[in-house]
Amino acid sequence: MRTPFTLRFLAAMPRSGWIAMGLFAAITLVLMPALHLFVPESHPLHVSNYVITLGGKIMCYAIVAVAMDLVWGYGGILSLGHGVFFALGGYAFGMYLMREIGTDGSYQSHLPDFMVFLDWKELPWYWAGSDSFLLTLLLVLAVPSLVAYVFGYFAFRSRIKGVYFAIITQALTFAAMLLFFRNETGFGGNNGFTDFKRILGYDITSPEMRATLFALSALVLMLTLLVGRYLVISKFGRILAAIRDAESRVMFIGYNPLHYKLLIWTVSAMLCGIAGALYVPQVGIINPGEMSPANSIEIAIWVAVGGRGTLIGPVIGAGLVNAFKSYFTVAFPEYWLFFLGALFVGVTLWLPEGVVGLWKRIKARGKA
Amino acid sequence: MNSKPVSVEAENQGGEGSAQVVGHVLQPGVDISHKVILYLEDISVSFDGFKALNNLNMTIDAGELRCIIGPNGAGKTTMMDVITGKTRPDSGTCFFGQTLDLTRMTEPEIAHAGIGRKFQKPTIFENHTVFENLELAMKTDKRVWASLFAWLDREGRDKIADTLKLIRLDQEADRQAGLLSHGQKQWLEIGMLLMQEPQLLLLDEPVAGMTDDETERTAELFKSLAGKHSLVVVEHDMAFIEQLGGKVTVLHEGSVLAEGSLAKVQADQRVIEVYLGR
Ligand SMILES: Nc1ncnc2c1ncn2[C@@H]1O[C@H](COP(=O)(O)OP(=O)(O)O)[C@@H](O)[C@H]1O
Numbered sequence: 001m002r003t004p005f006t007l008r009f010l011a012a013m014p015r016s017g018w019i020a021m022g023l024f025a026a027i028t029l030v031l032m033p034a035l036h037l038f039v040p041e042s043h044p045l046h047v048s049n050y051v052i053t054l055g056g057k058i059m060c061y062a063i064v065a066v067a068m069d070l071v072w073g074y075g076g077i078l079s080l081g082h083g084v085f086f087a088l089g090g091y092a093f094g095m096y097l098m099r100e101i102g103t104d105g106s107y108q109s110h111l112p113d114f115m116v117f118l119d120w121k122e123l124p125w126y127w128a129g130s131d132s133f134l135l136t137l138l139l140v141l142a143v144p145s146l147v148a149y150v151f152g153y154f155a156f157r158s159r160i161k162g163v164y165f166a167i168i169t170q171a172l173t174f175a176a177m178l179l180f181f182r183n184e185t186g187f188g189g190n191n192g193f194t195d196f197k198r199i200l201g202y203d204i205t206s207p208e209m210r211a212t213l214f215a216l217s218a219l220v221l222m223l224t225l226l227v228g229r230y231l232v233i234s235k236f237g238r239i240l241a242a243i244r245d246a247e248s249r250v251m252f253i254g255y256n257p258l259h260y261k262l263l264i265w266t267v268s269a270m271l272c273g274i275a276g277a278l279y280v281p282q283v284g285i286i287n288p289g290e291m292s293p294a295n296s297i298e299i300a301i302w303v304a305v306g307g308r309g310t311l312i313g314p315v316i317g318a319g320l321v322n323a324f325k326s327y328f329t330v331a332f333p334e335y336w337l338f339f340l341g342a343l344f345v346g347v348t349l350w351l352p353e354g355v356v357g358l359w360k361r362i363k364a365r366g367k368a
Numbered sequence: 369m370n371s372k373p374v375s376v377e378a379e380n381q382g383g384e385g386s387a388q389v390v391g392h393v394l395q396p397g398v399d400i401s402h403k404v405i406l407y408l409e410d411i412s413v414s415f416d417g418f419k420a421l422n423n424l425n426m427t428i429d430a431g432e433l434r435c436i437i438g439p440n441g442a443g444k445t446t447m448m449d450v451i452t453g454k455t456r457p458d459s460g461t462c463f464f465g466q467t468l469d470l471t472r473m474t475e476p477e478i479a480h481a482g483i484g485r486k487f488q489k490p491t492i493f494e495n496h497t498v499f500e501n502l503e504l505a506m507k508t509d510k511r512v513w514a515s516l517f518a519w520l521d522r523e524g525r526d527k528i529a530d531t532l533k534l535i536r537l538d539q540e541a542d543r544q545a546g547l548l549s550h551g552q553k554q555w556l557e558i559g560m561l562l563m564q565e566p567q568l569l570l571l572d573e574p575v576a577g578m579t580d581d582e583t584e585r586t587a588e589l590f591k592s593l594a595g596k597h598s599l600v601v602v603e604h605d606m607a608f609i610e611q612l613g614g615k616v617t618v619l620h621e622g623s624v625l626a627e628g629s630l631a632k633v634q635a636d637q638r639v640i641e642v643y644l645g646r
């Protein structure tokens with residue numbers, strides 16, 4: 001007898017998980033946007049621009065963290081280059097945002113400002129179609145996953161693993177950063193894209209737009225968690241974990257690890273791309289700095305802090321580290337990287353299973 | 369002497385490039401029309417100039433239970449590595465039945481063609497439950513897409529339950545496999561092998577670390593499998609080999625030193641010198 005797919009899906013999470021998800025949905029899809037839009041600014045319950053933007057930004061990071069956990073926590077593949085997929089999604093959507101500026105830029109040209117500045121007379125061929133919203137959505141999905149697929153195919157086929165894999169992913173994001181730094185590449189050089197005006201004709205700074213982007217980020221985060229949950233409890237997920245633990249055994253019982261790694265790797269990159277596309281209109285800028293090696297390492301730290309292999313852990317990790325970061329970088333901007341390094345060492349030494357692991361231990365002790 | 373394998377290139381066997389055929393449910397199946405399931409001919413493997421296998425020749429009949437003995441470093445494990453695609457031989461041919469050239473297939477392709485292997489050091493999935501270990505090994509469509517939507521049916525559950533009973537782990541089904549005793553892990557790995565329903569089973573020191581009672585039961589199990597399956601068992605335990613009662617091959621420095629019944633081999637002067645006498 002075959003269980004219907006929807007039933008299987010419902011069984012994927014315990015009841016408490018669904019309740020938590022429902023609460024999260026109520027808060028992020030209804031409550032927060034309503035408090036932002038309909039409560040006057042003078043009122044203490046008003047949710048400010050700052051909060052709604054920070055929240056949306058952190059949820060984008062959380063999507064990246066979950067995507068990272070799928071490959072690292074469940075697949076045992078440590079990537080230190082996930083920032084590149086995030087940035088590619090961001091750039092893909094950024095191109096559309098640049099085109100939406102129209103002739104409202106400083107040079108009043110139909111070309112993006114940086115192209116006028118470089119004295120370019122027309123759009124490069126790869127900007128064709130960037131004014132179409134639908135085509136842009138397609139690019140957001142296709143570009144990061146295609147890059148990941150090709151890169152992953154060669155890396156996994158050559159059976160590159162562990163530290164070696166981590167190092168070449170660092171090289172990948174570094175190389176991409178250098179490429180995007182060049183003005184000739186056609187993506188705005190080191191300034192990247194900024195000064196966005198509109199999405200689909202609507203003002204990008206309006207409260208309605210902010211609330212919409214915030215709610216969309218929450219929605220994508222929830223979908224990411226659901227898809228992730230299905231993946232890891234399916235037979236696919238058990239095989240993935242088996243590859244992580246004893247790859248040769250998996251091969252000798254007849255599975256080809258290449259295809260399994262490639263699928264989770266590509267899905268993960270695609271999720272990062274979507275997160276990047278949601279992130280860019282909320283923060284209002286994308287530049288090659290997003291591809292810096294340190295950025296990708298930070299993603300791994302969110303996951304380590306929250307707890308690998310738990311799905312909810314990375315969300316908590318991304319939230320905690322970034323909430324703290326937005327305070328810290330204002331109070332002691334020079335010391336952030338040192339702090340981040342110390343955090344990583346500390347978590348590795350004392351909290352190998354992250355915050356979620358700590359919580360489980362406390363709960364277990366409470367019962368004993 | 370057996371007839372030479374006809375080197376018919378079955379389709380889809382182009383080595384690395386043909387990884388996509390892995391996992392097909394419809395397999396060509398091994399051709400044992402000449403009553404032989406495995407041919408090893410003039411196989412040589414060297415590691416940094418050291419010859420681990422040196423012109424090794426051996427054939428295994430369909431349904432046979434063959435024991436391989438020999439001192440440590442004789443090349444027994446390396447031979448299994450060659451058969452299962454883990455190590456590519458420097459020279460020589462290795463055929464599964466009449467048509468499948470194992471030296472040109474990947475590990476999963478070989479597994480899917482019907483060769484199962486138990487490692488010298490028990491390798492199971494320690495973080496998965498005993499039940500899940502068997503579930504993952506079960507013969508089925510092993511491509512990604514199938515695994516994404518796979519759901520264990522009644523028949524699959526029954527098969528796993530049967531195997532659990534056979535390997536006497538039905539009480540431990542939901543236990544994490546890493547928590548089992550050494551002997552139980554050996555049994556679990558054997559169970560995983562059975563779930564694959566292979567034609568040829570390669571067992572590298574399967575009773576190491578087992579109690580006498582467990583060893584005896586293992587011998588019974590292997591004897592019951594012979595006939596329908598072909599088995600190649602590497603062991604040091606002479607009592608166990610005697611119990612199995614099959615033909616014995618003695619490996620020494622990467623080639624066959626002697627072959628025949630256990631009694632005949634034990635009486636061989638050279639075998640006594642290099643192995644039994646010590
Ligand atoms: N990957 C390897 N690299 C170098 N030497 C190896 C490797 N695998 C096996 N050997 C050597 O080949 C010889 C045969 O090893 P093995 O097949 O494991 O012997 P056995 O299983 O009969 O004890 C040993 O001397 C071993 O050290």
Ligand SMILES: [Mg+2]
Pocket residue numbers: 444445446488572
């Ligand atoms: Mg050995």
